[in-house]
Amino acid sequence: MTQRVDAAVRDPVDSGGRWLLRGVRPLGGAAVDMLLDGPVLAEIGPALSAPGATVLDADGLIALPGLVDLHTHLREPGREDAETVASGTRAAALGGFTTVFAMANTEPVADTAGVVEQVWRLGRTAGHCDVRPVGAVTEGLHGARLAELGAMASSAAAVRVFSDDGNCVSDAVLMRRALEYVKAFDGVIAQHAQEPRLTENAQLNEGVVSARLGLPGWPAAAEEAIIARDALLAGHVGSRLHVCHVSTAGSVEILRWAKSKGWRVTAEVTPHHLLLTDDLAASYDPVYKVNPPLRTAADVEALRAGLADGTIDCIATDHAPHAPQDKETEWAAARPGMVGLETALSIAIMVMVEPGLLDWAGLADRMAGAPSRIGGLPQASRDVAAALRPGAVANVVLLDPAARWTVDPHAFASRSRNTPYAGRSLPGRVQATFLRGRPTVLDGKIV
Amino acid sequence: MIRHLLSTEDLGRDDALLVLDTAEYMATVADRSVKKLPTLRGRTVVNLFFEDSTRTRTSFEVAAKRLSADVINFSARGSSVSKGESLKDTALTLEAMGADVVVCRHPASGAPRRLAGWVRGSVVNAGDGTHEHPTQALLDAFTIRRRLGRLDGLSVTIVGDILHSRVARSNMWLLSTLGAAVTVVAPPTLVPVGIERWPVTVSYDLDAVLPKSDVVIVLRVQRERMTAAFFPTEREYTRRYGLDADRLAAMPASALVMHPGPMVRGMEIASDVADSTRSTAVEQVANGVSVRMAVLYLLLGGTREVA
Numbered sequence: 113m114t115q116r117v118d119a120a121v122r123d124p125v126d127s128g129g130r131w132l133l134r135g136v137r138p139l140g141g142a143a144v145d146m147l148l149d150g151p152v153l154a155e156i157g158p159a160l161s162a163p164g165a166t167v168l169d170a171d172g173l174i175a176l177p178g179l180v181d182l183h184t185h186l187r188e189p190g191r192e193d194a195e196t197v198a199s200g201t202r203a204a205a206l207g208g209f210t211t212v213f214a215m216a217n218t219e220p221v222a223d224t225a226g227v228v229e230q231v232w233r234l235g236r237t238a239g240h241c242d243v244r245p246v247g248a249v250t251e252g253l254h255g256a257r258l259a260e261l262g263a264m265a266s267s268a269a270a271v272r273v274f275s276d277d278g279n280c281v282s283d284a285v286l287m288r289r290a291l292e293y294v295k296a297f298d299g300v301i302a303q304h305a306q307e308p309r310l311t312e313n314a315q316l317n318e319g320v321v322s323a324r325l326g327l328p329g330w331p332a333a334a335e336e337a338i339i340a341r342d343a344l345l346a347g348h349v350g351s352r353l354h355v356c357h358v359s360t361a362g363s364v365e366i367l368r369w370a371k372s373k374g375w376r377v378t379a380e381v382t383p384h385h386l387l388l389t390d391d392l393a394a395s396y397d398p399v400y401k402v403n404p405p406l407r408t409a410a411d412v413e414a415l416r417a418g419l420a421d422g423t424i425d426c427i428a429t430d431h432a433p434h435a436p437q438d439k440e441t442e443w444a445a446a447r448p449g450m451v452g453l454e455t456a457l458s459i460a461i462m463v464m465v466e467p468g469l470l471d472w473a474g475l476a477d478r479m480a481g482a483p484s485r486i487g488g489l490p491q492a493s494r495d496v497a498a499a500l501r502p503g504a505v506a507n508v509v510l511l512d513p514a515a516r517w518t519v520d521p522h523a524f525a526s527r528s529r530n531t532p533y534a535g536r537s538l539p540g541r542v543q544a545t546f547l548r549g550r551p552t553v554l555d556g557k558i559v
Numbered sequence: 560m561i562r563h564l565l566s567t568e569d570l571g572r573d574d575a576l577l578v579l580d581t582a583e584y585m586a587t588v589a590d591r592s593v594k595k596l597p598t599l600r601g602r603t604v605v606n607l608f609f610e611d612s613t614r615t616r617t618s619f620e621v622a623a624k625r626l627s628a629d630v631i632n633f634s635a636r637g638s639s640v641s642k643g644e645s646l647k648d649t650a651l652t653l654e655a656m657g658a659d660v661v662v663c664r665h666p667a668s669g670a671p672r673r674l675a676g677w678v679r680g681s682v683v684n685a686g687d688g689t690h691e692h693p694t695q696a697l698l699d700a701f702t703i704r705r706r707l708g709r710l711d712g713l714s715v716t717i718v719g720d721i722l723h724s725r726v727a728r729s730n731m732w733l734l735s736t737l738g739a740a741v742t743v744v745a746p747p748t749l750v751p752v753g754i755e756r757w758p759v760t761v762s763y764d765l766d767a768v769l770p771k772s773d774v775v776i777v778l779r780v781q782r783e784r785m786t787a788a789f790f791p792t793e794r795e796y797t798r799r800y801g802l803d804a805d806r807l808a809a810m811p812a813s814a815l816v817m818h819p820g821p822m823v824r825g826m827e828i829a830s831d832v833a834d835s836t837r838s839t840a841v842e843q844v845a846n847g848v849s850v851r852m853a854v855l856y857l858l859l860g861g862t863r864e865v866a
């Protein structure tokens with residue numbers, strides 16, 4: 113099911129030219145033709161004719177709106193040896209993403225208008241997908257003083273999501289103020305929920321496995337306590353709270369309760385927390401070290417159920433590239449995190465679509481619609497059905513649902529190889545990604 | 560025989576007994592006028608210690624030398640390791656030296672297992688973080704079997720900082736593999752969450768357990784645990800969990816008292832208990848050499864029939 117376009121005949125103009133996608137199945141529905149004209153999804157229907165358009169044989173491919181990742185670490189500025197905006201956004205495009213939110217824990221920290229604009233511009237220059245910088249909540253991520261949130265919001269980067277990710281905004285007063293303050297520009301605080309005192313030197317989910325391996329435990333309660341506190345604060349001041357990388361069954365229960373109150377609380381879950389469990393740490397291979405840590409099979413099951421019923425709004429990768437020397441160490445010395453952009457969609461298909469927990473439209477909502485709503489992206493991208501109607505922005509990913517592929521870290525576009533899936537056979541392959549009508553990926557390769 | 564000795568959790572009953580039986584033979588070597596076997600001549604044993612532990616390092620060194628192996632002591636202190644060289648680079652250096660066995664002591668749990676993935680030789684875990692210390696457990700089992708004649712069916716109590724103890728982990732796996740019933744005793748703060756899957760009984764009451772114990776293994780309790788609120792004061796710890804003469808008297812007459820050392824006298828163990836004939840502290844040192852000789856010998860391809 114590969115597309116059959118000679119690269120030489122592609123329209124090189126940035127507008128994307130005209131692309132006729134033959135036989136695509138929007139959101140997994142009936143096969144139709146789709147015409148992308150410049151940056152716009154111009155027409156959908158059977159047997160379209162479009163003189164002059166490049167025809168792409170997309171027979172059997174599923175069309176989804178361009179995916180949106182609320183939680184990406186692009187590492188630039190500061191750790192360009194692990195990832196750059198250019199390499200990270202190439203990885204994103206290959207994974208089917210058209211927008212990534214770049215986390216603020218760079219060096220320097222993205223806590224000023226200057227740094228967020230720099231990251232935003234690097235994204236525009238690279239051109240593989242849109243980069244929406246996340247601003248730090250506190251100066252230097254130190255958790256002591258608010259960063260200039262308004263300046264970042266008013267900057268060219270138009271920041272709406274603020275997070276100290278990597279660190280928890282643990283001071284309750286500071287968290288309350290941040291939640292209140294960003295209401296002025298419809299911002300959201302994305303909390304990395306980790307009670308710091310309960311997790312000093314924590315290495316692994318606290319439980320049977322950590323006890324056996326002699327690794328300091330990271331108790332579920334340290335996440336759940338912060339989520340409960342922040343949900344109460346968000347409810348109290350009527351603000352928007354987003355919870356990063358929810359990892360425990362208890363967190364799902366608390367979120368369900370908070371949503372039942374009508375509070376404006378949203379949450380994300382990573383692909384790895386939907387699949388992997390803490391017993392993988394038995395090898396002491398830090399490729400499985402991540403923060404929050406891998407949890408138990410019961411947690412995985414609760415997270416999948418929570419994502420299916422909407423208690424958890426979306427999937428976010430927490431793509432966290434690390435240089436080899438930061439992973440080829442003893443467990444405690446390794447940095448936490450996994451790359452995820454190039455495997456996220458396949459993992460999501462494996463854990464949610466294949467078992468019947470979500471259909472294609474549901475998956476599209478969890479990976480495109482919901483993150484667009486939370487991140488404040490343009491109205492049209494917030495509803496996945498509307499995003500694939502004529503007149504919508506032509507952000508489209510074409511996916512071969514029947515393909516299987518084997519993960520080869522050395523084939524990644526990411527500069528880093530710290531994937532827990534090396535050698536695994538995964539379902540679903542991104543064949544093409546269009547960003548405002550311009551292909552960023554064709555035939556599974558970067559354009 | 561297994562290729563590495565990284566934990567007792569994955570040590571089968573037959574392998575464990577083979578080590579103990581081989582150690583019995585090695586112990587006879589110590590009684591000879593020439594305390595040396597030619598068995599490992601030309602083989603290289605590297606002691607790679609990232610933590611100071613003179614007693615464990617010396618024990619391995621004596622064991623290796625009695626088997627005629629070449630011994631290289633590679634101490635992390637003052638070497639390139641302390642200047643930030645990674646464990647992996649150290650492993651590659653040892654590889655270049657042609658190490659047949661690397662004996663590794665490391666403050667990080669799992670470091671010897673990582674090392675085993677990077678070197679061709681065998682790796683012996685000489686204590687890793689709060690994970691395991693398998694040769695300590697083997698020598699404890701060896702000592703118990705020598706004193707009491709068996710391990711099967713014995714009641715062994717381990718008292719102290721279970722949460723942070725690699726000795727507790729190695730002992731409870733090994734002793735239960737060898738048929739002993741293990742009870743761990745500690746304040747609840749020093750019992751790991753998740754212990755319910757261990758093959759042990761958990762008790763918070765030392766006095767209730769002592770009369771039924773054939774062996775009590777007393778673990779060191781570091782004073783710094785107190786400042787982290789694991790227990791209120793040293794005195795309270797000693798009152799509730801310290802092994803003193805009164806508690807010794809409550810144990811069966813034949814029961815043993817063991818301590819992996821170094822002891823904090825007056826804290827987890829009273830001085831007169833430590834020095835009593837029921838204490839095995841001194842013979843544990845000699846037994847440690849025998850057991851480590853057996854481990855090195857077996858890892859380097861020896862069979863039970865020692866020359």
Ligand SMILES: [Zn+2]
Pocket residue numbers: 277278279304356357403404
């Ligand atoms: Zn985080």
